[in-house]
Amino acid sequence: MTETRRPADAETRRPATALHDAAERLALVFVENGMQRMAARVFCAVLFAERETVTAGEIADQLDVSAGAVSGAIKTLITVGLIQRVPAPGSRRDHFRFQTDAWATLLTSKNNVLDVMRQAADEGIAAAGIDSPAGERLAEMRNFYAYMLQETERMLDRWREYEARGRAGS
């Protein structure tokens, strides 16, 4: 235990390492792309963690936020499948691990958006009729998203295949 508890009311802020800086910067990117701030920070903390798993306490400590905030973020992250709760052997604390295919998960959720877009276009076409200015715009939208959805799925499949090969062989 290298824990040097400093109960003084003074600065309990730990020295921001380059790693933590990098983590926070990435968290910001996620936030700019719609992720909840706390979820993003926690996610990045787990991603950049120097050990295989981390505890909620460690995260709270490192991010310098309340335990409650971490708890909520973890709940969200587990629900969407970005991190994973791992059974803690002889410990009271829960441990968390970065989910291996988190990246694919993240992208897949964007794919769903593509699909929703395509559907929305269809609805619009049904309401506007194909022979109107709106209908034409919507038809192009439909084509675009149908194409992107299909291609992105193929792309993800190829990645999974590549990844599987990578793990198995060599």
Next chain:
Amino acid sequence: MTETRRPADAETRRPATALHDAAERLALVFVENGMQRMAARVFCAVLFAERETVTAGEIADQLDVSAGAVSGAIKTLITVGLIQRVPAPGSRRDHFRFQTDAWATLLTSKNNVLDVMRQAADEGIAAAGIDSPAGERLAEMRNFYAYMLQETERMLDRWREYEARGRAGS
């Protein structure tokens, strides 16, 4: 309760058509994906418009929001290249048109995110060292985003090519 729709404060609310409903639903999708609410609604109003161009006033009227709100949203949308201001011939009002390659624009901005992710991973690797748990996670992240970025770009190129062919000949 399928009660008679009674706009209690019945001012000038226009009858929500199926088209407008579809537009609003799509706007919601954009909002859920991080677009500003007003920008999303205006964008969809233009997309679903029954004529080639619309005026700011028409949009405000249709969405039942203030002129100021529309003005701000339009500014944003033009800046990011999703709609276009078209010179109004003999009219005091500005007209706006849906930008033809708005969809590609939207996707391209997501590509930039992929690139930022890759860079973030690189930074992290530099800070953590490649031979740590964090380093390994980050290396996988880097691979993933590098791959996705490259493939998505090829995908977009193919789309543009396809689209160009479509417009040019039959």
Next chain:
DNA sequence: CTGAAGTTTCACAAACTTGTAAAGCTTCCG
């Protein structure tokens, strides 16, 4: 030049988000 139509800007209020403190649980140890 004057007035009307239309658009933009700005201060502000309403609504929504977020994170915290503190209380309440649950789990494990002795």
Next chain:
DNA sequence: CGGAAGCTTTACAAGTTTGTGAAACTTCAG
């Protein structure tokens, strides 16, 4: 069992975001 450590939940306050109304600005017709 009793207690301590840690996690979760909740009410609430601080901080943002958003959209409005009104005034300022721009453009055009006569």
